Amino acid sequence: MTEGAGAETGTGTETIEIPDTVEELFREELVVGERAWIVIVWDDPVNLMRYVVYVFQKLFGYSRAKATKLMLKVHNEGKAVVSSGSREKCEGDVARLHAHGLWATLQREDQ
Amino acid sequence: VYPFARASDGTLVVTLYEGHIVLLRMVLTEVRGLLDSPAPNAGVSDRLFPRAYLDPTEDTAEAEFQGLVHHDLARAKVAAFDDVLGLLGAAETQADGTYSLRLDEEQEDHLLAALNDLRLVLAELLEPATGGGDRDEDDSEEGPAAAELLDWLTALESELIEVKLGDFPGD
Numbered sequence: 001m002t003e004g005a006g007a008e009t010g011t012g013t014e015t016i017e018i019p020d021t022v023e024e025l026f027r028e029e030l031v032v033g034e035r036a037w038i039v040i041v042w043d044d045p046v047n048l049m050r051y052v053v054y055v056f057q058k059l060f061g062y063s064r065a066k067a068t069k070l071m072l073k074v075h076n077e078g079k080a081v082v083s084s085g086s087r088e089k090c091e092g093d094v095a096r097l098h099a100h101g102l103w104a105t106l107q108r109e110d111q
Numbered sequence: 112v113y114p115f116a117r118a119s120d121g122t123l124v125v126t127l128y129e130g131h132i133v134l135l136r137m138v139l140t141e142v143r144g145l146l147d148s149p150a151p152n153a154g155v156s157d158r159l160f161p162r163a164y165l166d167p168t169e170d171t172a173e174a175e176f177q178g179l180v181h182h183d184l185a186r187a188k189v190a191a192f193d194d195v196l197g198l199l200g201a202a203e204t205q206a207d208g209t210y211s212l213r214l215d216e217e218q219e220d221h222l223l224a225a226l227n228d229l230r231l232v233l234a235e236l237l238e239p240a241t242g243g244g245d246r247d248e249d250d251s252e253e254g255p256a257a258a259e260l261l262d263w264l265t266a267l268e269s270e271l272i273e274v275k276l277g278d279f280p281g282d
Contacts, residue, residue, distance in 0.1 A: 046234040048265070050272045051227065057279055064279065087172075094163045095180045099187060101227045105165050 037090040039083045042103045043074050055100045056082065059093070084109065112209055114267060115274045123219045123274065125202075125212040132199050132210055138260065139199075139225060142232050143192040146185060158235045159228060160184060188228055191221035198222075223275065226268040233261045 041052070049071055056067035060083060073080035082104075083093045090106040097104035116124045127135075145155055160181055164173040198218060202210035214222060237257055 046231055047227070048269060048272065050269065050276065054272050054276050057276075064276075091163065091176055094176075095184070098161060098163070098180070099184055100224070101159070101231050103161050105161075105163055107164070107166060111166065 036109060037084060037087045037106055038081045038109045039090045039093045039097070039104055039106050040079050041070075041074050041082050041097060042105070043078045044103050047101060049075060052102065055097070055102060059096050059100070113270075115270050117274060117277070118213070121216075123214040125214060125222070126205070126209050127202070127212075128209055132202055134260070134263075136196060136199050138229060138233075138264075139192050139196050142229055143189060143196070145232065146189050146192065146228075152236070154235045155232050158231050159188065188224070191224045191228075194218060194221040195225045219271075219275070223268070223271055226264055226271065230261060230264050230268060233257060233264070237261065 052071040052074065053064070053067045056062050056070055057064065060067075062070070070080050070082055082097075083090065087106070094104045094106050112126050112128065114126055116126070118124050145152060146159070160177070162173055163176045163180075164170075195218075198212050198214065202212050205211050
């Protein structure tokens with residue numbers, strides 16, 4: 001990570017890097033090991049492909065290219081993992097996807 | 112008439128014919144009734160408020176999730192419908208006979224959410240359980256009209272999505 005804002009911890013021995021973007025935050029979360037849960041978006045015949053791209057960009061801050069790649073995975077393979085992290089984070093992501101009309105579920109990563 | 116255009120002040124200008132406004136208000140009112148119903152259509156309910164956990168061993172977590180989320184989600188959907196209904200009711204007549212609205216960002220989101228939910232509900236009612244499929248086989252009296260309405264809503268939503276996608280930086 002480059003050019004991220006930093007903050008000293010109470011001990012003064014560790015620096016916490018604050019990511020600049022949601023995408024960096026997501027990547028950071030994978031690094032620190034909270035991979036127990038994943039969010040899956042399932043294909044459905046009604047939601048428009050471009051709408052799904054829009055929702056992925058809006059909710060997760062993904063680039064157009066990444067959002068399109070995920071949308072095509074949903075469309076062609078029936079589902080795609082769109083985010084991961086703690087159970088609480090994934091429940092929040094699923095709730096936001098449901099609010100946008102997407103069919104999303106969460107499950108343990110190793111399931 | 113091009114239905115959606117981004118104004119220089121950032122607002123979204125919506126231009127519709129009177130008949131389209133009447134149609135939208137009618138279908139929004141009907142579907143809002145379904146959302147607000149004490150005995151909602153099971154297929155519609157399952158589509159708009161799907162399970163978060165497919166694993167049956169997570170039924171407790173599923174119940175807790177729905178307990179936390181369902182009420183707020185249903186309320187947000189009804190609020191979006193009400194907002195759009197109010198906006199359509201206040202549309203101003205233009206010199207060319209069309210009607211025009213100016214929407215802020217929240218109102219745009221409500222319009223997109225309402226259009227998408229309308230399509231999800233109509234598709235579910237046309238083809239229960241699949242929410243789509245081969246609509247040519249629908250031989251009910253209201254089937255063809257509902258299918259035409261769904262196609263028109265799809266075209267309208269597609270136009271709005273393109274405007275919204277164009278708002279992302281770098282696109």
